[in-house]
Amino acid sequence: MTQFVFFAGFSVMQPDPGLIFWTALIFIIIWGVLGRAAFKPIQTALKKRDSDIQHALDEAKRAREEIGKMQSQNDLLLKEAQEQRTVILKEAKEMRDATLKRAEEDAKAKVQAMLAEAKTDIEHMSLELKTSIKNELGNMALDIAEKLVRKELKSNTENMELAQKLVEEIKFN
Structure with missing residues (x-):
């Protein structure tokens, strides 16, 4: 087996204790610097993100509950509106029926008044006609009496004929 030698006396397979020490020291320093400079902000950001997510979940749950309450309120309001609509329609029908009944009664009263007035007018006309006749x-x-009196001065037979003639004339008129 051949060993790879990069530097004089350095072996990859057998590291030097000084090299291990310095490597460990540099690793710990870098880890410390990274811990302060990178890991803490990352950890803080992750905690904040976790908190924000939890807050958003709580908010969503509260919003769902609120929506549920609003839905039940909307259902209640809809039911009340339907009941009010039914009451309003019933009242409108009653008002319409009352108005129609009132109009019918008014029309009957006017017809009765017109009939009574017509009867009165007919009676007045009848009385006027009778009086005129x-x-x-x-x-x-x-x-006739005047003509009879004039004729009577002349003769009695002539009076009778004249009276007959005048009566016949009156019958024709």
């Missing part, structure tokens, strides 16, 4: 008949009777 009576007045005409009275005037005719006066005319």
